[in-house]
Amino acid sequence: MRYHYNKGYTLLFAVLVATLVLSIGLYILSVSRKQFILSEAARDSMNAFYAADSGLSCALSLRDDIWTSVQNSLALSGSLPHFIVPQNTDLNAGAVVDTCNGVSPAIVPTTLLPAPYTDAAATNAATTTFFLPVIIDPIARLGANGYGGACVWVKIGYNYDGASPPNLVSTIVEVRGYNIGYKGDDNVPINGGPDKLTGTCANQGPRKVERALQYISN
């Protein structure tokens, strides 16, 4: 039996080398995969940011018209409006109603809710919220690709005083952009016609990223 002490050494050596080299390979793969995931996260984050930026653009283009509706409604009935009257106050009057990317917060009844005012000079506040798809593809809009396209949640808040008609003290716009997650209304026709405001950013996915922006104007 003492003559067999060397047997199996080659096998042991091969296994040891294999383990070592495989470990190094797996380590490099793991590092590279993490790099790839990070670069995807950077891309997703950028998409979410531009979704938020899109929401801000929309809010800033609508805020004056929405405020005019609030002001008129308060002056007439003393209550907040249940829908927003398109004002067509832009320079290209008549060409455009108050829509953003096919979504019409001005046409579909948008409830303005009383809110706690966040400005010392104000005595009242009202907010409205809506969702906006930031996508071109109709299929992505309906979420057929799994998680839905980029989406943004928009909240516009007005702080105003107690005069009649009320004076606007400050406007706060808060937007939350998502790289994926738009969940459209299945009843909405894919092509043509303004979308309804029934879509949300509710679809969940493993790589969903949120980027938020706040805009305050006094």
Next chain:
Amino acid sequence: MTNITPTKRGFTIVETLVAVTILMIAVVGPLTIVNQALRAAKDANNQMIASNLAQETMELVKNQKDQNTTAGVTWLNGISSPATPCTQTDPKSNLASLACDMQFGTSPDSYQYITCGGSGLNNCQLFKTTTGNTSTSYTHAGPPYVQTPFTRYYYLNPVTGDPTMLYQVLVRVVVSWSSGSGYTNQVQLQDFMTSAPQ
């Protein structure tokens, strides 16, 4: 002569085969893994560059729009020509060369709006301008600048309610590059833009 001890025997055929197999796995396996890892690292690198290239164009478009708003000129001035609007979604298949891009000029703060696509202006291919070993910026001007695997363009997508882009539009920047295996990757960035001042 007959007194041969077991220690002088060679490896058994089974032992050798097992060792060779394990060594083969030990060599081929890690090589494949490292190859995939290098590809993933390169993809990650290209994806980061592509994302930043897309952001560059998007910010230049937004900057141009803001400058137009401040100057009181047409809001898409220098972004899209009214006669030939930048609405071509696939410039490679269209010979009309209507795709557009923003690129930096020779002086640090200058940038310009160009059209590319079809066979025009290197088919939206990007080249690196270099000074010595330092890369300075990306441009569509061809040689002597160094060719990169990236192509970049943007297009404007009219939205429902404003087909003539008088007031609002969806801007999409497309950066694509081909990886080694001929597979084309793409980074797309979109932003909804209105003429309202920000």
